[in-house]
């Protein structure tokens with residue numbers, strides 16, 4: 429084993445131990461507070477004349493100051509240096525990261541991809557980001573983008589922040605340890621992590637490689653959906669969302685800070701780590717959520733309900749019920765519908781659907797939709813069960829059936845997802861996807 433490999437192995441062990449020992453503060457959108465050093469949080473005010481322990485007080489807002497209290501998100505950070513103390517940012521290469529406005533010709537075809545290929549050695553989370561497509565415009569704070577990552581190195585002396593949107597990270601293989609301004613979060617496949625707009629973080633790998641999906645939400649921050657007649661409980665329960673506890677880095681060495689701003693990457697070299705928040709309080713935080721905690725609701729009589737009942741998080745727009753983007757999960761559940769075609773039905777949807785698979789299989793597709801891959805069924809494109817699934821489900825004996833062989837998800841968005849050139853030309857784009865619906869024969873005879 430080379431010295432480099434040995435050092436990486438030791439770092440990995442340390443990261444795994446850290447991940448296991450992390451403490452969290454629970455509750456979606458709660459007023460959390462945390463201090464890594466006792467006495468670092470001021471009492472009774474946010475901005476005393478001199479903040480405790482010589483720290484700098486700084487507010488980070490996620491909503492306009494004047495948004496109604498129920499929607500308002502902000503946190504106060506008490507840090508070694510104020511964020512304002514930084515050198516100029518300069519444009520750096522965007523790599524395979526693309527951003528709205530997406531200007532390619534919108535494609536009405538159903539598209540499906542295999543997983544991203546192996547990255548070159550030394551590829552970290554940030555440099556591995558590869559954009560599938562998106563919609564809207566980050567400067568209008570509306571729309572979203574779908575990215576994939578496939579990394580085999582940790583970010584050590586560089587951190588990332590995205591001024592264009594919050595990042596919903598959906599790992600598919602390999603765990604991640606996110607070092608954020610608010611503290612550390614560990615996230616494994618079957619869990620998700622969210623990093624709010626502008627929050628700086630670096631990604632350390634908990635395995636030799638890590639692969640997954642990212643929804644970059646340019647719009648209003650994700651919230652839990654209203655429950656309506658479901659009642660006061662159900663779907664994703666607020667207490668299962670975990671915020672970090674404060675932890676800070678004291679590194680007085682050069683750190684590259686990369687900022688996505690207006691669609692491009694900009695970088696500045698700081699003489700220290702900006703992950704230097706000693707204490708914080710507020711309701712704008714990164715968080716993790718375990719999708720296995722999702723309380724799945726479905727029919728106990730007949731018909732296949734619309735997948736909106738599987739919504740984990742929604743980014744609302746000014747139109748009630750119309751999401752900028754929903755994050756929807758197809759988690760293990762029982763199917764008991766009588767006289768019902770149980771898998772997803774054939775449909776054309778005004779919303780646009782990007783789907784990914786964390787593990788196993790998905791009940792609308794017999795094969796070809798694989799973990800780490802993805803599919804895009806854009807506005808009004810006709811899709812649903814493939815022929816094999818249709819035949820099987822039409823003939824199945826309708827005994828109670830547990831669907832527990834996979835975990836799929838969907839980013840469902842109000843506008844068509846316009847693909848990037850690289851996604852449209854990729855080797856891992858499955859040519860011939862239309863064929864999964866071939867052979868759906870005429871049965872009707874007049």
Ligand SMILES: O=C(O)Cc1cc(O)ccc1O
Nearest residue numbers: 734735772773781792811812
């Ligand atoms: O297309 C898909 O597989 C997603 C989906 C699932 C479902 O249960 C109903 C509608 C729908 O779009």
Ligand SMILES: [Fe+2]
Nearest residue numbers: 777781805811
């Ligand atoms: Fe669909």
